[in-house]
Amino acid sequence: MNTYIKNGLLIGLSTLVLTACSDRLNVQPTQSIDSGQALATEQDVNITLTGAYDGISDGNLYGGGIQYTGELLGDNRDVVFGGTFTTLDEFWRKTITTSNVDVRDTWLDGYNAINRANNVLANVSKVGTANRNSIEGQARFIRGAMYFELIKLFGKSFNDGTPASNPGVPLVLTPTASVTDADYRTRNTVAEVYTQVLDDLTKAEQLLPATQANGTGFATKGAAQAMLARVYLQQQNYSSARDAANRVIASGTFSLATTFAAAFTDASPETIFKIVVTDQDGSNGLNTYYGSTRVSGRGDIRVQTKFRQLYDAADPRGQFFTTVNNNVFTNKFNDRFGDVPVIRLAEMYLVRAETNSRLSSSVGASPLADVNAVRARAGAPLLTSVTLATILLERRLELAFEGQQIADVKRIAGTVGTTPYSANNLVLPIPQREIDTNKNLVQNPGY
CATH class of the missing domain: 1.25.40.390 (Serine Threonine Protein Phosphatase 5, Tetratricopeptide repeat)
Known part of the structure; x- marks a missing residue:
């Protein structure tokens, strides 16, 4: 996770804590934040959880981006993209570039939401026993769901090659509070990311x-169960x-x-x-x-x-x-x-x-x-x-049009037209800005 991501995470956290999600215009970038001071009470943790929900509602995530990206990547002329946005046109044509800003923002916004969930989980002990399970479960659901979406987009399908060695996305499971060399992460394997996703969602089901x-x-418990059904189906764990x-x-x-x-x-x-x-x-x-x-x-x-x-x-x-x-x-x-x-x-x-x-x-x-x-x-x-x-x-x-198309093509080893499910251009590139900043990141094949 590079400096660009980390600064975005810190800005997002500062916004949540200092303004309770109400005024994002007066926040100054910072390289560090005292999370112990920032999240001192149950109310602070609740505000940060609200920020995590706000994060996943972003237009590049569950506000629509994850869904239409999955559909356009998996489309075989069932639709025509007739808009002027070249970034979405690249998805539809399967000619994605490493500088595609929608790819960049999906990565960035996904990690922003994950960092907010991490802050909740790191401070859940400050929540009273009446609400603690629910708050922890919600944060785990958000983190598990985001890692599931990131690994589907930026990693090979679970049935494509060897998940234990295929590169996935970096797993960051603790809050990013300051920028150090340790934050330049390598990519965890596809199998490791799925293991973390299942751990979070299974615990979420128990807690919610x-x-x-x-x-x-x-x-809710049902949301965690439904997301688990999707994850297991993608793994072919029927x-x-x-x-x-x-x-x-x-x-x-x-x-x-x-x-x-x-x-x-x-x-x-x-x-x-x-x-x-x-x-x-x-x-x-x-x-x-x-x-x-x-x-x-x-x-x-x-x-x-x-x-x-x-x-x-x-x-x-x-x-x-x-x-x-x-x-x-x-x-x-x-x-x-x-x-x-x-x-x-x-x-x-x-x-x-x-x-x-x-x-x-x-x-x-x-x-x-x-x-x-x-x-x-x-x-x-x-x-x-x-x-x-x-x-x-x-x-x-x-x-149809709800975001499952490319995931379904991949898990059944199908094709998009004549393009096989395992083709390099059906996997998003790691954003070029991430590659340039973090030399520990390895780009996906074909880019």
Whole structure:
């Protein structure tokens, strides 16, 4: 982690502590901060935790960037990127440069959020016993989720080569309080990063309550379980992925929305974790790029006939689009100030269906029953049988544009057009600024 990252982390921490997230304009850069003095009380720790949530809501993270990066990297002309931002166009064309500022900011903002979570975890002893488990669990969820997203983008897929030797991303598990040579980290292996992710999320599941009084914008036990299901699925640990998804469904905390359209409202009962957006705070990058100009979007990502024809003619999801000036846009993100969905219950049904199918088991329900539960909610015709291919297609139809495309291509060893899942240009480069500053970092192949 280089000086650029560290200074950003310190600035972020100083902002949280000194201004309680309310005034970021008067903060001066600093090379060190006395974290013991800065986080002296439970209120200080809570403020820093709020800052960690603010960090992951950034436009380059769960505010939309992680999702549209995953979709554009994995796209095979199912959409056309027609915008003027060359950084996103590079994602879509798979011609990413090491100077791409969106790549740089995803790295920087991810480590900023991690550092804030690290500060919470380093000071959780200052929290009273009534709230300590929840606060620690939330910080671990944030850190585990961020490392999972970083390793998927900047490291090889878990099924590509040898995870125990493939370079991942640097693991930083303590607060960055001062800049020293020790902060010029090397890249941990893919396997080491996944081990840390699972450690954080498993502990988060144990510590977190089933619900948070503040709502679905805060991590819960179900959010940790759902993220674990994603991690295990990416590792091809099918039994653990199945069981984690089953715990979410069996809890009864969440339920499928009454319609497909209702699943993309702020009040949707199937939202497991989301980024809360208001007209005062937060940004919905999915609306910005996927939304048409009629709904305050830029109209940059245009859905092609090729993709829409994947839906059955009687499937309402195939009509969940808007045409503007002969260009077609998804209706999933039409609200400029709508909350940004990160994980939905429908995905857990499809994880359980896929893993049960692969394992020839029926934990919780049969694969057919789970797929039909999702299709019934959408109003699509029910199926009489399913295969693994059917289930994978259902994932594509249900979760389109929500960020899972490149991860799915990689874990099933598929292709993006004629580009194999293991191609160098389907992995983001380490930002050039990081390479130039920290000589211990090794660039990804192909860059």
